Amino acid sequence: AQTVTQSQPEMSVQEAETVTLSCTYDTSESNYYLFWYKQPPSRQMILVIRQEAYKQQNATENRFSVNFQKAAKSFSLKISDSQLGDTAMYFCAFMRMLAGGGNKLTFGTGTQLKVEL
Amino acid sequence: DTAVSQTPKYLVTQMGNDKSIKCEQNLGHDTMYWYKQDSKKFLKIMFSYNNKELIINETVPNRFSPKSPDKAHLNLHINSLELGDSAVYFCASSPPVSRYNEQFFGPGTRLTVL
Numbered sequence: 001a002q003t004v005t006q007s008q009p010e011m012s013v014q015e016a017e018t019v020t021l022s023c024t025y026d027t028s029e030s031n032y033y034l035f036w037y038k039q040p041p042s043r044q045m046i047l048v049i050r051q052e053a054y055k056q057q058n059a060t061e062n063r064f065s066v067n068f069q070k071a072a073k074s075f076s077l078k079i080s081d082s083q084l085g086d087t088a089m090y091f092c093a094f095m096r097m098l099a100g101g102g103n104k105l106t107f108g109t110g111t112q113l114k115v116e117l
Numbered sequence: 118d119t120a121v122s123q124t125p126k127y128l129v130t131q132m133g134n135d136k137s138i139k140c141e142q143n144l145g146h147d148t149m150y151w152y153k154q155d156s157k158k159f160l161k162i163m164f165s166y167n168n169k170e171l172i173i174n175e176t177v178p179n180r181f182s183p184k185s186p187d188k189a190h191l192n193l194h195i196n197s198l199e200l201g202d203s204a205v206y207f208c209a210s211s212p213p214v215s216r217y218n219e220q221f222f223g224p225g226t227r228l229t230v231l
Contacts, residue, residue: 033218035219039158043205043224043225043227044222044224044225045207045209045222045225047219050218050219089158091160095218095220097218098167098172098173100167100172101147101148101167101168101172101213102147102148102165102167102172102173102211103148103211103218103220104162104165104173105150105162105220106162107159107160107161109157109158109159110158110159
C-alpha cells in the first residue's frame with residue numbers, strides 16, 4: 001500500500017518570501033503521479049501542480065515548483081513570492097493507475113500554511 | 118459551467134436517519150469517486166466507479182452505499198446515520214487514462230449528524 005507523509009502540520013511565511021512544504025511517499029510502483037492540492041477556507045480542492053514519475057524534470061507552475069527526488073521518494077513544494085491568497089491547507093497526493101481504468105489517490109495529512117503580512 | 122457538482126452543500130440531520138448526497142459531472146469523464154474528509158482534514162477514498170462499475174470499495178461501513186445510474190452521476194446513500202459520520206464528503210471525477218491524469222473535485226458536502 002502507498003503511504004504519503006507530510007511532517008509539517010503547520011507553517012507560516014511572510015508575504016513575498018519563499019516557503020517549502022515537505023512530502024515523502026512510499027511505494028513499490030514504478031509508474032505513478034504526484035500532486036499538490038490546495039484547500040482554502042472555502043474547502044474547494046484546487047490542483048496546484050502535477051508531476052509524472054517518469055519525468056526527471058521538476059514541474060513548475062508560475063510561483064509554484066516542486067523538487068522531485070524519485071530515489072529518495074521525496075516531493076516538496078516551493079512557493080515563491082508568497083501571497084495572502086496562498087493561505088490554505090496543502091495536501092500532497094500520490095496517484096497510481098488501476099487496471100481497467102480509473103486511478104487511486106492517496107493523500108498526506110496536510111500542511112496548514114499561513115501567509116502573514 | 119463545466120464542473121463537478123454536489124447537492125446539497127450542507128446537510129444537518131439526526132442520528133438514525135437515512136440521507137443521500139448527489140454528485141454530477143458534465144466533464145465527460147468515465148470515473149467518479151467519493152472521499153470522506155474528517156474533522157482533522159484527512160481525506161480518504163471511499164468508493165470509485167468506472168463506467169458504472171465499482172472499482173474501489175475501501176473499508177467503509179455497510180451503511181454507506183454508492184449508486185451510479187450513469188457515467189455522469191454517482192450518489193452516496195447513508196443509512197442509520199451515526200455521530201461519527203459527520204464530515205465533509207467530496208465527489209470527484211477523472212478522465213480516461215491520459216497524459217494529464219487528474220481528479221476534479223466537487224465543492225464538498227458538509228454533513229452534520231446531531
